[in-house]
Amino acid sequence: xxxxxxxxxxxxxxxxxxxxxxxxxxxxxxxxxxxxxxxxxxxxxxxxxxxxxxxxxxxxxxxxxxxxxxxxxxxxxxxxxxxxxxxxxxxxxxxxxxxxxxxxxxxxxxxxxxxxxxxxxxxxxxxxxxxxxxxxxxxxxxxxxxxxxxxxxxxxxxxxxxxxxxxxxxxxxxxxxxxxxxxxxxxxxxxxxxxxxxxxxxxxxxxxxxxx
Amino acid sequence: xxxxxxxxxxxxxxxxxxxxxxxxxxxxxxxxxxxxxxxxxxxxxxxxxxxxxxxxxxxxxxxxxxxxxxxxxxxxxxxxxxxxxxxxxxxxxxxxxxxxxxxxxxxxxxxxxxxxxxxxxxxxxxxxxxxxxxxxxxxxxxxxxxxxxxxxxxxxxxxxxxxxxxxxxxxxxxxxxxxxxxxxxxxxxxxxxxxxxxxxxxxxxxxxxxxx
DNA sequence: ACCTGAACACCGTTCAAGT
DNA sequence: ACCTGAACACCGTTCAAGT
Numbered sequence: 129x130x131x132x133x134x135x136x137x138x139x140x141x142x143x144x145x146x147x148x149x150x151x152x153x154x155x156x157x158x159x160x161x162x163x164x165x166x167x168x169x170x171x172x173x174x175x176x177x178x179x180x181x182x183x184x185x186x187x188x189x190x191x192x193x194x195x196x197x198x199x200x201x202x203x204x205x206x207x208x209x210x211x212x213x214x215x216x217x218x219x220x221x222x223x224x225x226x227x228x229x230x231x232x233x234x235x236x237x238x239x240x241x242x243x244x245x246x247x248x249x250x251x252x253x254x255x256x257x258x259x260x261x262x263x264x265x266x267x268x269x270x271x272x273x274x275x276x277x278x279x280x281x282x283x284x285x286x287x288x289x290x291x292x293x294x295x296x297x298x299x300x301x302x303x304x305x306x307x308x309x310x311x312x313x314x315x316x317x318x319x320x321x322x323x324x325x326x327x328x329x330x331x332x333x334x335x336x337x338x339x340x
Numbered sequence: 341x342x343x344x345x346x347x348x349x350x351x352x353x354x355x356x357x358x359x360x361x362x363x364x365x366x367x368x369x370x371x372x373x374x375x376x377x378x379x380x381x382x383x384x385x386x387x388x389x390x391x392x393x394x395x396x397x398x399x400x401x402x403x404x405x406x407x408x409x410x411x412x413x414x415x416x417x418x419x420x421x422x423x424x425x426x427x428x429x430x431x432x433x434x435x436x437x438x439x440x441x442x443x444x445x446x447x448x449x450x451x452x453x454x455x456x457x458x459x460x461x462x463x464x465x466x467x468x469x470x471x472x473x474x475x476x477x478x479x480x481x482x483x484x485x486x487x488x489x490x491x492x493x494x495x496x497x498x499x500x501x502x503x504x505x506x507x508x509x510x511x512x513x514x515x516x517x518x519x520x521x522x523x524x525x526x527x528x529x530x531x532x533x534x535x536x537x538x539x540x541x542x543x544x545x546x547x548x549x550x551x552x
Numbered sequence: 553a554c555c556t557g558a559a560c561a562c563c564g565t566t567c568a569a570g571t
Numbered sequence: 572a573c574c575t576g577a578a579c580a581c582c583g584t585t586c587a588a589g590t
Contacts, residue, residue: 131554154583164556166585175583225437227488236505236513239520243512255531257519261485262478262532269481273473276439293448300455301448307469308451319467320474327539343573365563376575378566387564 131163133171137181144182144218154178183223186216188234198245199325202260205238206267206321213271221275224268249332259328266320274313343375345383349393356394356430366390395435398428400446410457411537414472417450418479418533425483433487436480461544471540478532486525 139161143152154175158165172178190212193204213220239260246256295302351373355364366387370377384390402424405416425432451472458468507514 153581155581165583166557167555169584170554221437224484224488225433236510240510240512243516247512253516254519257516258528258531259535261528262535265481265485265532266474266478267481268484269477269479272436272480272484273477276436298448298452300452300459304455304465304469307466316470316473319470320477323471323474323536323539323543326542327535330538330542331535366565367563377564378576379574381565382573 131161131167131171133181136161136168136171137178137185140178141182141185141216141219144222145216148218149222152178179222179226182219183226186212186219186223189215190234190238192237192241194241195245198249199329201245202242202263202328203321203325205242206263206317209238209267210271210317214274217275220271224272246328250336251328251332252335255331255335259331263324266324270313270317270320274317277311277313343373343379343383345393348373348380348383349390349397352390353394353397353428353431356434357428360430361434364390391434391438394431395438398424398431398435401427402446402450404449404453406453407457410461411541413457414454414475414540415533415537417454418475418529421450421479422483422529426486429487429490432483436484458540462548463540463544464547467543467547471543475536478536482525482529482532486529489523489525 136157140152140157143157143160154168155165157178158168161168172181191208193201193208195201195204213223242260242263243256246259247253251259293302301308348369352364352369355369355372366380367377369390370380373380384393403420405413405420407413407416425435454472454475455468458471459465463471505514513520
């Protein structure tokens with residue numbers, strides 16, 4: 129099995145998911161791959177570039193999401209994003225934390241499709257762009273929020289804390305403890321998505337009226 | 341000037357904003373503070389704990405945002421979150437990337453206020469929780485998206501790329517180049533916020549009807 | 553061409569000791 | 572009590588050399 133850039137990046141991703149980012153180093157990766165440390169530098173110019181490669185790999189496994197209506201289009205893209213992120217949660221966190229260096233191509237495709245759907249539905253140019261950005265922000269925040277909530281140190285979430293919470297100071301949190309504790313990330317995600325879809329629909333009909 | 345935990349963390353935050361996370365190390369911090377390396381360990385148990393302290397400091401400088409209506413309450417909190425994040429953008433990215441370890445107290449206060457506002461407005465228990473989560477996800481994603489877009493390596497954003505883009509493959513992106521290039525993070529943020537507020541209002545009136 | 557060991561300048565953390 | 576230097580086991584990266 130020859131040493132290839134893709135093989136190195138796959139190994140890095142596996143190691144990240146298995147033991148976390150702090151376990152990854154060029155040296156460790158070399159022993160993991162059974163090759164000399166210096167050999168890696170022929171395929172990956174630096175440790176930084178390695179993580180860029182990982183970030184790339186995560187976004188490039190976001191499947192295309194063609195759909196008929198603009199609602200389905202935006203919802204499907206948001207779900208595809210979330211699915212990809214959940215497939216490699218720890219790698220996804222890395223992706224989010226480093227500004228889109230390359231990754232550009234596949235992101236551009238998504239952007240194109242989303243914009244096309246919204247423009248075809250009748251949204252104005254600036255509103256189409258801003259709506260896509262709002263959906264993107266929501267999807268990113270959801271994924272990262274989930275990752276944070278399900279992280280190893282989840283020992284200090286409101287759920288665990290509220291046991292020793294004075295109801296007088298936090299009446300709502302105390303009262304809604306059951307709802308706050310329940311872990312339904314999927315349903316939470318879909319709820320917010322529907323919120324955004326409905327608001328966009330309202331925007332569309334409002335613009336339709338003012339144009340008519 | 342004695343060595344205090346708060347002084348160490350402030351110095352770390354300054355250094356992070358000035359030179360980035362990769363410049364921070366216990367050794368570097370010690371020379372920056374003019375003290376011995378080992379002295380730091382009396383106030384900060386480890387390098388990891390140092391970053392937890394930084395994360396804490398960022399969220400604890402989110403100002404309270406009391407407001408009359410539920411709309412103002414949720415909008416004000418989202419803005420306060422964004423303001424705090426923009427005050428220390430690089431530290432904020434660190435905060436987002438590490439699951440809420442402590443940070444709990446001030447986050448809990450925000451949660452309490454948001455829930456109170458939505459419950460008072462008449463939202464059901466599960467919907468109140470999910471609405472707050474949707475707003476939080478949106479705010480988090482917005483802040484992180486902005487940080488990524490304005491990062492040093494912003495050389496590969498659609499804006500720069502689209503110059504050599506075939507309009508045939510990316511008609512929408514080409515056509516909307518002006519809107520996509522324009523950097524108005526504030527307006528983008530407010531747009532999405534209004535979207536969520538309107539959708540929540542619709543939800544409220546829908547629940548009101550079904551309850552009546 | 554492709555891989556290697558040895559070296560360099562860094563890390564975080566701990567120890568045993570100083571005042 | 573508070574601080575210290577020296578040491579240990581790690582890093583990423585580069586060099587000059589091997590096949």
